[in-house]
Amino acid sequence: MTFEIVVGIETHAQLSTASKIFSGASTSFGAPPNTQACAVDIALPGVLPVLNRGAVERAVRFGLAVGGTINRRSVFARKNYFYPDLPKGYQISQYEIPVVEGGGVTIATDTGDKRVRLTRAHLEEDAGKSLHEGLPSDLRDVSGIDLNRAGTPLLEIVSEPDMRSTAEAVAYAKALHALVTWIGICGGDMQEGNFRCDANVSVRRPGEQLGTRCEIKNLNSFRFLAQAIEYEARRQIEIIEDGGRVVQETRLYDAERNETRSMRTKEDAQDYRYFPDPDLPPLSIDEAWIERIRAAMPELPEAMRARLVAQHGISGYDAMQLTSSRDLVDYYEAVCEALPAKDAASHKLVANFVLGEFSAVRNRADISVRAAPVDARALALLLRRVADRTISGKIAKDVFEAMWAGEGSPDAIIEHRGLRQIVDSDAIETLVTRVVDANPVAVEQYRAGKEKAFNALVGEVMKASKGKANPAQVSAILRHRLSR
């Protein structure tokens, strides 16, 4: 019997403020241990937290971007537990009243767009780090504490259990990642822990109520997220098929062994003794501030997708792909801007090239859009030559790779390599004659009704032209010749 996977995701997005959420210490990554922890971060006696307005502003931006409710009044609470890298013995978070409630994120699935609902998003501080290895050799059998990260602002974004497959879960995580970087509230560097996901996974037979879930921690890449959900779903299905019951627990994903391991069960879950933090008055956000933030919001991916489909005439799928990253779609728009023609055909040409060749080369080289050696203006020059039929789309890929390798402008490369497309009918006629004469068998087959043979003949003509003949012309002239 088949099982359905049900996934909900909790994400910790590190907010891109220069200083910490409750202190003035820097949030920059990679400083020597404990050099970015002030009196508040190390929780000296007598110190007090002061809320960073920038963190709130980013949370509001997020709430507006996902269409959630911005609570005009929200409350910071203390989550109490002992751990050496938690200096105060409690984490300041939001519990009963978070800053954002509701909203959703749209993902593309095999069966079309799907809206994943969000439960809430709340502000909280990060803890420090415990270091159990890599310490100086004179420090044996001890653990180190680095409090640089303590107090870093986080937005914890909690989704509803709306994902029904690993692919949907990954699509959600990617869409959320694209959104938080798009609106500039999170750097998004997953290696540095800017964007961390925990997945709540359960399985059920279709139509049954939700199964018992397990929370999987420590998923710091989309690949690990996918692998962990796959593994965990399989584990749970095996338990159920063997007649067992899934136990609610928190599990840790081990990327090296590609498995999840039990961390703690519900029974030994801690009592965090949440209560409103008396050091921080309730956070109140007034209408005017929200409106100022709204006015400064960039166009959001969804709105941009709708605009690109309606005004550029590109497909919904291409629009979704382009808006997976702000840099990518900005690049696409810059290329369109630099092209003289503003019709659907040109936009489609640009979209195809940006999503195809440009992304392929860039991914192979592992270079970001911003760092790509071919800028939007240069690409526009190349695509102009495709549009005016100086070169074919196929040849354009070769020219692009030459541009990427720094061989110069597209026109110079086309001239230098003699790649100009053959559009002279007489020249093509000559090539066609040569190919028809040389391939009597194929000609016979075509005349006997085999369309495949025609394509083979076109291929031969293209080959004879070293790829430079205009394919449409070749096709027309060949068909005309064979119909005689």
Place this chain on the structure above:
Amino acid sequence: MRTIAELSAALRSREVSSVELAQDALSRAHASQSALNAFVTLDDEGALAQAHGADARLARGDATPLTGIPIAHKDVLMTQGLRTTCASRMLEHFVAPYDARVVARLREMSTVLIGKTNMDEFAMGSSSETSYFGPVRNPWSTQCVPGGSSGGSAVAVAASVVPATTGTDTGGSIRQPAALSGVCGIKPTYGVCSRYGLVAFASSLDTPGAFARSAHDCALMLTAMAGHDARDSTSLDRPIEDYSRILTTQADAKPLAGLRIGLPREYFAEGVEREVVGAVETAIDAMRALGATTIDVSLPMVRHAVPAYYVIAPAEASSNLSRFDGVRYGHRAEHYRDLIDMYCRTRAEGFGAEVKRRILVGTYVLSHGYYDAYYLQAQKVRRLIAQDFVRAFETCDVIAGPTAPTCAFEIGAKTDDPVQMYLNDIFTIAANLTGMPAMSIPCGFTKKGLPIGLHLQGNYLDEARVLNVAHRYQQVTDWHLRAPSPQPSPGMRGEEAERKRGG
């Protein structure tokens, strides 16, 4: 002992120097230690350096009303470079790298800090007996407690060591020791004085304030200490007020004319010592003679103040004291098996019995399944009590009554009965739950010669009025000027404490 106002005049006229005042204060402090144990730390060297600085400032002619005045801080307020122990083994050797905001403000005025005063451990107590450094003794009778938790600060003023000290008041910790030790103590409105650098006991209740000989001196101290602080999110952002200004205006024979004093019948009920009630009523008569009228008010919810307080305060304390875990600073157990064992031993050794009791109570009332019944319920009671007071202040300007139901009790008398100890704060706790200002001033003595305190409470931010009522009363009475005769050493206990204090 002269008041701040008198000493300040003497300093300006060069009749005396700040160095001389500091030397006098230090020698009195050292002399009183074995009998009273009012100090945890005395800083002779630092005090004299500050006094030289103050004399220079006086000579330059840019002195403030507090320049050159010797003071002492309760040992729960962070003082840069001078250890801050909270009277706990946990912080026995802790030296802060920064000043509390109120400490910094008084430093900016060039006051002279002679040392840190003894107190109940982490400000938890009503008798100053729970200190790791031994109990503080009452200068009016060394067999008795001075009240608490700011007992050392009250005694330092009562025994004429310094004219003023700081304290903190979470449930009466300034006012009750002021009453039991025969000095003035003011707790301003919550948010008037920054809590930055005050080691938190119960954050929503903790309030820095001051002890002094007179209401006028309290006003001078409060003026220096008050003010908005961006580092305390609960600090009130409002213009700085000169609390002493109103006191110096000329007044006629009826300076309290028009003043309506509210008398809550709940404050004169059973359980209050007869001598205490008598002295308070006599004080109110004196105020009537100055033109005030009295009106009966009712505060029905106040009877729930003590239980509500003993839910809220321990709840916050249990969380606030979590940072004392032996990881980064303070006491850490010498031997332990693992992390949990390190936590357990460190905290078992570092905290005294009363602190542990409150951490346990606080942890319990915040626990899953109990939170609604205790913590949430207590917060509702807190709001209802505040409503009682707001309603009462619609018909009166100040509320008067006894500060504590009894005068000073003997050391050890209540240490085995926490509830009896807690009930000593029955009249003071409400002002912390509401956040309203209140002060205690001396208003008489028992037959045995122990001081009695009059409690004056005001509406939010009405500390100037409260101070004015106290001041006008003190213009026609002299209870606040009486001082105990110097006490002989009671023997071993004080010396023991002196030895423990050692380095």
